[in-house]
Amino acid sequence: MKITIQRGKNQVEFDVQAEEVTLLEALEEIKTTLDATLSFSSGCRSSVCGSCAMRVNDKEVLACSYKLQEGDVITPLKNVPLIRDLVVNMDKAYETNAKAKAWLSSYNTQATLTHEDEKMNALQSDCILCGSCYSACPVYEVNGEFLGPFALTRVWKYVSDKREANTQEKIKTIQTNGVWDCTLCDGCTLVCPQGISSKADIEKLRVKSTMAGFSDPNFGTFGFDGSPSF
Amino acid sequence: MISDVLIIGAGGAGLSAAIAAQEEGLSVRVLTKEYPTRSQTCMAQGGINAALGNHGEDSIEAHIANTLKSAHGEADENAVVFMCEEAPNAIVWLDSIGVPFSRTPDGKIAQRTLGGASAARACFAQDYTGLKILHTLYDKALALGVEMLADKFLLELLKNTDDAVCGAKVLDIRTGEVQTYFAKSVVLATGGYSRIYGHYSTNSKISTGDGIAAAKHAGARLLGMEFVQFHPTGLKNSSILISESARGEGGYVLNSKGERFTNELAPRDELSRAIDAEIKKGEDVFIDIRHLGEEFIDENLPQERKLAKLYENVDPVHELIPIKPVAHYTMGGIEVDNVSQTSVDGLFACGECANHRVHGANRLGGNSLLEIVVFGREAGKSAAKRAKSLDDFNANTQESTHILERLEDFSNEIDFYQVQKELAELFYTKVGIVRKPSELQEVHNKLQEINTQLPRMGVSDTNKIYNTNLLEFLEFCNMLELAQSIVEASLARKKSCGAHFVAEE
Numbered sequence: 076m077k078i079t080i081q082r083g084k085n086q087v088e089f090d091v092q093a094e095e096v097t098l099l100e101a102l103e104e105i106k107t108t109l110d111a112t113l114s115f116s117s118g119c120r121s122s123v124c125g126s127c128a129m130r131v132n133d134k135e136v137l138a139c140s141y142k143l144q145e146g147d148v149i150t151p152l153k154n155v156p157l158i159r160d161l162v163v164n165m166d167k168a169y170e171t172n173a174k175a176k177a178w179l180s181s182y183n184t185q186a187t188l189t190h191e192d193e194k195m196n197a198l199q200s201d202c203i204l205c206g207s208c209y210s211a212c213p214v215y216e217v218n219g220e221f222l223g224p225f226a227l228t229r230v231w232k233y234v235s236d237k238r239e240a241n242t243q244e245k246i247k248t249i250q251t252n253g254v255w256d257c258t259l260c261d262g263c264t265l266v267c268p269q270g271i272s273s274k275a276d277i278e279k280l281r282v283k284s285t286m287a288g289f290s291d292p293n294f295g296t297f298g299f300d301g302s303p304s305f
Numbered sequence: 306m307i308s309d310v311l312i313i314g315a316g317g318a319g320l321s322a323a324i325a326a327q328e329e330g331l332s333v334r335v336l337t338k339e340y341p342t343r344s345q346t347c348m349a350q351g352g353i354n355a356a357l358g359n360h361g362e363d364s365i366e367a368h369i370a371n372t373l374k375s376a377h378g379e380a381d382e383n384a385v386v387f388m389c390e391e392a393p394n395a396i397v398w399l400d401s402i403g404v405p406f407s408r409t410p411d412g413k414i415a416q417r418t419l420g421g422a423s424a425a426r427a428c429f430a431q432d433y434t435g436l437k438i439l440h441t442l443y444d445k446a447l448a449l450g451v452e453m454l455a456d457k458f459l460l461e462l463l464k465n466t467d468d469a470v471c472g473a474k475v476l477d478i479r480t481g482e483v484q485t486y487f488a489k490s491v492v493l494a495t496g497g498y499s500r501i502y503g504h505y506s507t508n509s510k511i512s513t514g515d516g517i518a519a520a521k522h523a524g525a526r527l528l529g530m531e532f533v534q535f536h537p538t539g540l541k542n543s544s545i546l547i548s549e550s551a552r553g554e555g556g557y558v559l560n561s562k563g564e565r566f567t568n569e570l571a572p573r574d575e576l577s578r579a580i581d582a583e584i585k586k587g588e589d590v591f592i593d594i595r596h597l598g599e600e601f602i603d604e605n606l607p608q609e610r611k612l613a614k615l616y617e618n619v620d621p622v623h624e625l626i627p628i629k630p631v632a633h634y635t636m637g638g639i640e641v642d643n644v645s646q647t648s649v650d651g652l653f654a655c656g657e658c659a660n661h662r663v664h665g666a667n668r669l670g671g672n673s674l675l676e677i678v679v680f681g682r683e684a685g686k687s688a689a690k691r692a693k694s695l696d697d698f699n700a701n702t703q704e705s706t707h708i709l710e711r712l713e714d715f716s717n718e719i720d721f722y723q724v725q726k727e728l729a730e731l732f733y734t735k736v737g738i739v740r741k742p743s744e745l746q747e748v749h750n751k752l753q754e755i756n757t758q759l760p761r762m763g764v765s766d767t768n769k770i771y772n773t774n775l776l777e778f779l780e781f782c783n784m785l786e787l788a789q790s791i792v793e794a795s796l797a798r799k800k801s802c803g804a805h806f807v808a809e810e
Binding site for chain 2 (some may be wrong): 182
């Protein structure tokens with residue numbers, strides 16, 4: 076099976092002797108038998124650690140859960156600095172979690188959570204921080220200061236949690252380069268290996284923002300030519 | 306670059322330690338060879354034990370008794386009592402930082418029964434318990450402003466002229482540069498060593514025992530290295546774990562003739578031996594959950610269906626799932642006392658790399674997540690206490706050379722990936738579920754041979770930037786080092802005990 080891997084500026088073709096294998100198994104085969112210089116990240120190989128996110132034919136996947144096809148073209152994640160081959164630097168993307176204050180700020184000791192409450196953010200807390208959503212996000216592509224899909228999903232996780240006593244502060248933090256900057260294109264939803272929709276979480280955060288007295292800064296700032304200023 | 310506390314490893318244990326030390330008001334730095342949320346902890350599914358009695362009656366005494374029984378006399382009773390008594394506090398703390406535990410209809414934390422437990426004691430978050438605890442600890446560490454640096458591979462611990470650990474030498478994977486980090490206290494939280502069994506392990510490829518090897522070089526004592534837990538139901542080809550819940554819900558274990566040959570709900574070590582014996586007779590072994598029906602499987606075992614389809618190309622609704630027992634957890638590690646202090650001054654350890662003597666010869670399901678939180682926090686506090694009490698910081702280090710600095714003399718005629726594969730095969734068949742003294746001796750001799758050949762192995766990739774070929778060779782060297790410790794400890798223990806099963810010649 077012939078596949079092509081982006082290595083810096085070059086596209087390199089490899090012939091993999093394998094049928095019915097995951098992309099990760101094929102990469103390991105290449106590394107240990109054909110070319111030890113190929114660099115990629117991996118960990119649990121069962122789609123829960125988020126290490127092996129990359130792109131196949133321009134779509135984000137986890138290498139460990141993608142079944143390889145003849146002619147596949149493998150490239151690294153977009154919108155994050157490339158380190159080497161398929162390895163990218165996630166530091167800046169991860170820093171958005173701190174900027175968005177994606178944590179429990181103030182513990183409400185009186186809160187009692189029910190089974191229904193658990194379901195409010197069970198899916199959002201499945202996030203594995205693989206970075207697929209940042210790679211697919213057209214806003215993050217042009218605005219490196221955008222808080223980004225996983226950080227906002229993680230903020231929703233805490234905002235929707237009854238144990239958070241200070242939701243006002245959480246909502247305030249995500250007004251700039253946050254919820255209103257998303258174009259609701261749904262690109263993040265389409266690539267999330269955990270089935271999370273950051274777009275939907277952002278919409279819920281917009282409702283919470285409005286309820287908290289904030290409004291879309293793009294309204295009312297339409298220029299005289301009628302174009303919105305982003 | 307001096308900090309009060311330096312923590313190596315950012316899984317559940319490392320982050321728990323970092324949070325505890327930071328809360329003492331000290332400067333804390335965490336180094337990890339990947340990113341903080343990508344550690345082995347995220348793979349834990351089942352739950353975290355605490356005798357809360359939210360689902361039927363339970364007691365701390367029962368938790369202690371179950372843990373001690375499973376340990377086969379190799380646990381320290383005081384340590385077990387401490388862990389089990391602290392368990393409810395650990396859950397309260399995890400709840401207070403936002404871990405999204407599953408709940409009962411009346412708003413309590415839900416609990417399920419795992420193997421070897423006399424009650425429903427494991428608190429869980431669907432079947433992502435480890436993932437959700439780990440990510441919440443990460444969020445909490447971010448909230449406190451803990452400094453976490455990724456892509457730093459531990460080469461060795463620095464020791465000063467007082468023979469105390471005073472920092473660490475690491476390889477910055479991104480630049481290929483060697484860096485040193487000094488600290489008043491160092492905590493190792495680097496995980497276990499199941500990857501010595503290579504493809505025959507459920508573990509992440511990062512579980513290569515780096516911290517244990519570094520501690521051994523620094524003169525720290527190791528304990529119980531022979532105790533390796535095998536999980537009875539890894540997928541046959543990929544070794545990916547099929548959770549105990551498949552049997553718990555009524556799945557059968559069958560041989561090629563379609564016959565049941567064992568008690569499916571026996572403890573892990575017993576069941577692993579029964580399956581191993583059947584495989585050695587030439588049989589294939591399977592889990593059969595077809596009789597549970599598609600609706601039930603999709604409702605209760607969705608992840609098992611997904612994994613079987615993806616990694617074994619079988620749909621368990623219609624087909625048998627081929628399995629084999631594989632290395633899952635290493636009870637052995639760096640010997641520590643009840644405040645997580647190793648036998649070397651200035652060095653602490655917690656999590657799977659440490660042996661706190663709570664699991665003994667066989668770990669109970671649900672006790673590993675508990676251990677990393679309880680002893681992780683203790684290790685952080687102990688390290689903070691030492692850092693505070695130190696009047697003068699002695700950063701005059703002793704001379705040492707790491708293998709990395711001698712690597713250019715390595716001739717690279719022998720492919721280490723091939724040797725690593727052979728070593729894993731050898732360990733699985735001869736230092737695995739059933740062990741014989743003659744075979745252990747054979748492996749011992751083979752290890753001498755590999756060690757002699759080591760200078761003829763090496764690295765093909767000469768690029769300094771993100772050289773994973775180099776990284777994997779260094780990990781191989783660490784595993785080779787620990788392989789010797791396992792074989793020596795196994796040879797020394799003549800009688801069967803828990804996961805260490807000695808067969809007649």
